[in-house]
Amino acid sequence: MTKAKRWMMTPLLVLFAVWAVLFYQLVFRGLALDYSFYGAAIIIIASIVFMFAFPKSDRTLLIRFTLFCLAVAEGVASFAGSSPIWRVIDSVVLIILALVIGRLLMKVRVMNLLIVSLALIIMQLWIPLSDMSVLSAFSAEYIGHLESQDPQIPSVPVATIASVHRPGLQTIITLVGHKPVKGEAQDLIDLLSNPADQASVKPAIEELQHSYDVIAITPGKLRYHEQPAQLSQLKQLPNSTFGLIDFPFTTAHFININGDTRMYVKLSQTPGQLLSLLLNPASLADSIGALGLQTASSVESNWAQITGHKTDSVDGLSISGGRLVGSYHGSPVNVGTTGVAILGVHQLLPASASSSPQAIVEGNNVIQVITLPPQRPRVIATLRGSYLYPLTTDIVFGDLTGQHFDEMLVNTVPAQVLQLTPDGSWKQLWVSGRPSFRFETIFPQSGGDLIIANSPSYVNPSPTRYLGGYKYADHALQPVFRVYHGDLVDLHTVYVNSPSSPELLSSLYSHQEIMLLAPSRIPWVPLVEAIYGFIVVIGLIRRVQRRRTA
Amino acid sequence: MSTLRRLGWGAFAVAMLLSGCGLSSTNVLFSQATQSRQVDPTGLTAVKAALASMSSIETYQMKGQIQVATGRFVRTTDFYGTVQLPDVINMDETIGGTDYVLYQNGSFSYYRDGNRWVPSPPIANLKPWDSLTRLVQEDPPKVVYSLPEQTVTSWLCRVYQFKSEAKGADFTAIGNKAGLHTIAHSALYTVWIDANDGQLRQVEVQSTVGIPDLGTASIDATQLYFGYNQKMNLTVPSDLLAQVERP
Structure with a gap:
């Protein structure tokens, strides 16, 4: 091999390695997860085609090098949870082992194997292997970690507020584990001498190791900036933003130390009290209901005490004493309702039937739709749940039909799409055939919004869900994209980087991680599939060439 | 899985692949639960008989779960342990991960939080079937349904379902004080009775509550009983003893 050819070989091997990992993560994993045995059959056929397209003399090297790339990528990913020092040590050991084994099994220069291994490490600095599946439809703009050893937070709460300095854009508000610095405890103890600070300082000392900092995240020129959230920012958020961590079994508490807000959680009831509730099935429902009311009330009070946030209001409307009150576009609203929470203000009826949007409120297993000024405020529609199929506030509103009014995407079990009719009845547009299907959010689009949902496999009866984008048409949800990431929860449509291009803010269940995803500009799946075809064609050409020369 | 069902899944998969995997609308899940439920005039008698048969129980094991769904989140607390009547408990609980x-022997009651045992008020009534007996006697359900027989773990069970008023003394104080009236005061009970020995195997309680600013919170609590009258060794955990004895 000439020197020039040898130097050409290195970037080709790196590109092949990157392609092999991407193809495996985006195509093979997807086929296996969505289509079960049928997917596995397709994978086997695709692998056989890939291997046998090449002449026998190339095949061994091709298979071994492909497996080498996948194994190194998986090896590097397995250190993801370790501390930075251990990641470096583990990576060095892995590379040495990989080079030795690689050199023994393949006729590839050690330097090339080293460069390929380093490229696979750098690739995972760009996006970790565990999150690589999002590339099917998105690019990962930001990945943040809670960095706490406490298991109290199954999924990190995420929210957004309007950005003061960036009109039309939003700032992310979330939590990170508080890392005590040297001397911090002593400083807090010194603050105890001031009686005014005692109420907040005492729990700050007791929970120093187990508290979370409330932070604001904004995009910078090169990277995202994480700063302590200001009270003026937190005041915009409803009290439930951080209050639902293991609700109602734990209660969120907030403290403010030198302007920085921290949160910690404590059990709402002792283990003995909870067992006592369970062992009294006759009063269990009432007792848990009471626990929920009490915990919600405590969290509301704790949040108000720190942020000054009084009442949750939506478009100037709030619920007080069994009435929807406030003003809408300058006109007063005061109407009786069984609702206790406002789900939103949306246009649920065509403009021909109602000139103004409606307020949607929810009470105990009941949803009411209330007209707003200039119409006389009154309840025009009611939707009731049952104990077998309870309603939920997990509801998404979206214009699925492109007719300029919204449908209600209700995450009952099973999930369903309901459309309000002018006579106050509900038309069921779609019902899921799988109990684990759930709507997450929508991306506004003309001609019908794009539904973002977590949907189980098409074939496998397992309830495990993967992210999917769907368009509603002809009483069916037509798939637009599929992302084989099973842990994306609490998804929000946000505008952090652009006021016109929606992004997806998500928490990762049990990973203590959050992600900001922007629609991908690179069609990775078709691209890696096309490269697969290209490689197979090259193999066939080489096979023909070998036959001719033989 | 039967061959027919496998073929069905196969046909479904092929259809999905060919159609671009559109998710069509189907009402099958909504109709399943209600269609399989039949009014059973003898249901209440069967439930009462099962509850009465529990009077011979001296020790039992329990696996339980309280699940509360609020907004986008479903949170659970899990229980697994042993009860020796009238007042001994050894129970593992997982709350918020x-x-x-929990260990109780008479009025000696502690729970372990990390490496530390914390004194805990003792629990008095450890017979869930007594609570249910009071419920069906004081406010008998108007209708009791029977559901198709189910196998729970390895026990074939007859299943009964009824809606009944909940008797929560605590709620009345909190709910009325807040002027909320958001608790339904009733719950759906599903009771699994062992088809062989007629004893109570499992109880599920489902209900909802309206919570200010949060909306509906749905409650689903299940408790499975097993290991009836098996000999149990419920001695004080050694680390609790060590903590108590530490000078």
Whole structure:
């Protein structure tokens, strides 16, 4: 091999390695997860085609090098949870082992194997292997970690507020584990001498190791900036933003130390009290209901005490004493309702039937739709749940039909799409055939919004869900994209980087991680599939060439 | 899985692949639960008989779960342990991803939080079937349904379902004080009775509550009983003893 050819070989091997990992993560994993045995059959056929397209003399090297790339990528990913020092040590050991084994099994220069291994490490600095599946439809703009050893937070709460300095854009508000610095405890103890600070300082000392900092995240020129959230920012958020961590079994508490807000959680009831509730099935429902009311009330009070946030209001409307009150576009609203929470203000009826949007409120297993000024405020529609199929506030509103009014995407079990009719009845547009299907959010689009949902496999009866984008048409949800990431929860449509291009803010269940995803500009799946075809064609050409020369 | 069902899944998969995997609308899940439920005039008698048969129980094991769904989140607390009547408990609990152990022997009651045992008020009534007996006697359900027989773990069970008023003394104080009236005061009970020995195997309680600013919270609590009258060794955990004895 000439020197020039040898130097050409290195970037080709790196590109092949990157392609092999991407193809495996985006195509093979997807086929296996969505289509079960049928997917596995397709994978086997695709692998056989890939291997046998090449002449026998190339095949061994091709298979071994492909497996080498996948194994190194998986090896590097397995250190993801370790501390930075251990990641470096583990990576060095892995590379040495990989080079030795690689050199023994393949006729590839050690330097090339080293460069390929380093490229696979750098690739995972760009996006970790565990999150690589999002590339099917998105690019990962930001990945943040809670960095706490406490298991109290199954999924990190995420929210957004309007950005003061960036009109039309939003700032992310979330939590990170508080890392005590040297001397911090002593400083807090010194603050105890001031009686005014005692109420907040005492729990700050007791929970120093187990508290979370409330932070604001904004995009910078090169990277995202994480700063302590200001009270003026937190005041915009409803009290439930951080209050639902293991609700109602734990209660969120907030403290403010030198302007920085921290949160910690404590059990709402002792283990003995909870067992006592369970062992009294006759009063269990009432007792848990009471626990929920009490915990919600405590969290509301704790949040108000720190942020000054009084009442949750939506478009100037709030619920007080069994009435929807406030003003809408300058006109007063005061109407009786069984609702206790406002789900939103949306246009649920065509403009021909109602000139103004409606307020949607929810009470105990009941949803009411209330007209707003200039119409006389009154309840025009009611939707009731049952104990077998309870309603939920997990509801998404979206214009699925492109007719300029919204449908209600209700995450009952099973999930369903309901459309309000002018006579106050509900038309069921779609019902899921799988109990684990759930709507997450929508991306506004003309001609019908794009539904973002977590949907189980098409074939496998397992309830495990993967992210999917769907368009509603002809009483069916037509798939637009599929992302084989099973842990994306609490998804929000946000505008952090652009006021016109929606992004997806998500928490990762049990990973203590959050992600900001922007629609991908690179069609990775078709691209890696096309490269697969290209490689197979090259193999066939080489096979023909070998036959001719033989 | 039967061959027919496998073929069905196969045909479904092929259809999905060919159609671009559109998710069509189907009402099958909504109709399943209600269609399989039949009014059973003898249901209440069967439930009462099963509850009465529990009077011979001296020790039992329990696996339980309280699940509360609020907004986008479903949160659970899990229980697994042993009860020796009238007043001994050894119970593991997982609350918010954290494990706790509750140990009670008469008025000696502690729970372990991390490496530390914390005194805990003792629990008085450890017979869930007494609570249910009071419920069906004081406010008998108007209708009792029977559901198709189910196998729970390895026990074939007859299943009964009824809606009944909940008797929560605590709620009345909190709910009325807040002027909320958001608790339904009733719950759906599903009771699994062992088809062989007629004893109570499992109880599920489902209800909802309206919570200010949060909306509906749905409650689903299940408790499975097993290991009836088996000999149990419920001695004080050694680390609790060590903590108590430490000078």
